[in-house]
Amino acid sequence: MKIVIRIGGSxxxxxxxxQLINKYVEVLQKLKAAGHELAIVIGGGALARxxxxxxxxxxxxxxxxxDLAISVSRLFxxxxxxxxxxxxxxxxxxxxxxxxxCLAEGKIAVLxxxxxxxxxxxxxxxxxxxxxxxxxxxxxxxxxxxxxxPKKYPDAVKLDRLxxxxxxxxxxxxxxxxxxxxxLDPESVxxxxxxxxxxxxxxxxxxxxxxxxxxxxxxxxxxx
Numbered sequence: 724m725k726i727v728i729r730i731g732g733s734x735x736x737x738x739x740x741x742q743l744i745n746k747y748v749e750v751l752q753k754l755k756a757a758g759h760e761l762a763i764v765i766g767g768g769a770l771a772r773x774x775x776x777x778x779x780x781x782x783x784x785x786x787x788x789x790d791l792a793i794s795v796s797r798l799f800x801x802x803x804x805x806x807x808x809x810x811x812x813x814x815x816x817x818x819x820x821x822x823x824x825c826l827a828e829g830k831i832a833v834l835x836x837x838x839x840x841x842x843x844x845x846x847x848x849x850x851x852x853x854x855x856x857x858x859x860x861x862x863x864x865x866x867x868x869x870x871x872x873p874k875k876y877p878d879a880v881k882l883d884r885l886x887x888x889x890x891x892x893x894x895x896x897x898x899x900x901x902x903x904x905x906x907l908d909p910e911s912v913x914x915x916x917x918x919x920x921x922x923x924x925x926x927x928x929x930x931x932x933x934x935x936x937x938x939x940x941x942x943x944x945x946x947x
Contacts, residue, residue: 724857724937725760729847732768733864734927736799739770743928748806750930754937755810755831762822762832762854764847765803767796789839796835796843804833819853826854844911852918859920860936861907862927867944868906885946887916907946915946922946 728751735743754761767774771792778788800815812825816834825832837846844861851859865873866881868890873879890912906924907915915922925932925943936942 725854726754726762727847727851727854727856727859728761728763728933729844729859729861730763730765731861731863731927732766732771732796732799732843734768734862736766736768736770739799743930744802744806746930748803750933751807751831752810753934760826760854762826762834762847762850762856763800763803764834764843764850765796765800766843767792767799767835771795786839789836789841793836793839798835800833800835807831807833819849822850823853841910842908844908845914848911848914848918848920851920852914855918856920859915859922860933861922861924862930862933863906863924864927865906865924866926867924868946882944883941885944887912887946890946919947 730747734740735747751761751763774791774795775788778791783791797815797817804811804813804815811831811833812821812828816822816825816832817837819837822832822834832850834843834846834850836843837849841849847859847861850856868882868885869879870882871879873881890907907922923936923943923945925936932942
C-alpha cells in the first residue's frame with residue numbers, strides 16, 4: 724500500500740516525547756519491511772505555536788509566522804530522519820518533486836511543512852493526492868473524530884465513519900490561519916475530497932494503532 728502518515732506535533736512534540744518517537748520509528752520499520760510505500764509528515768506542535776506567538780509580538784506578518792512554524796516542524800522531522808537512517812533519504816524533504824524521487828528510490832519520505840499558508844495537514848493531503856495514496860493516516864491527540872470537541876464537551880461522541888460532506892459540520896475552523904489546530908484543517912479537507920482519498924484518524928499516542936488498523940481492526944475514524 725501507498726501510505727501517508729501525518730504525525731501530529733500535539734503527539735510527539737507537546738512536550739517532546741523521545742520514547743514515542745522511538746516507537747514510531749519501530750512501527751515505520753515494520754511497515755517498510757512489510758512492503759508498504761511510506762511518506763511521513765511531522766507537525767511542529769506547541770513549539771511551532773510559541774514561535775508564531777513570538778512573531779506576532781514582533782509584529783511580523785502571517786507569512787513570516789508560518790515560515791517560522793515550518794522551520795520548527797522540519798526540526799522535528801529531522802529527528803525522524805536521523806533515527807530512520809538508511810531507510811529514508813537522509814534529509815528532510817522540502818518539495819513534492821523531492822518526495823516523489825525519494826519514494827521512487829524505495830525510501831521513506833520524511834517532511835515537515837512546505838510553504839507558508841499550508842499546514843502540515845495540507846502537506847500530507849497534497850502528497851497523498853500526488854502519489855495516489857491508498858490511505859492517509861492522521862495520528863492525533865484524540866481517538867478519532869467526534870461530533871463536537873471532546874475537550875470542551877464531555878458528552879461528545881466518537882464517530883466510526885464519516886463522509887467528507889459531513890466533515891465540515893464537526894470542524895470549528897473554516898479557513899487557514901497561522902497555528903490552526905484541529906483534526907483536519909480546511910485546506911486539507913478540500914484536497915482530500917477532490918482526490919477521493921481515504922483517511923484514518925486515530926490516537927497517535929499509541930503508534931501500534933497504525934499496525935492494528937492495517938490488520939483490519941476497528942480503530943479511530945474512517946473518512947471517505
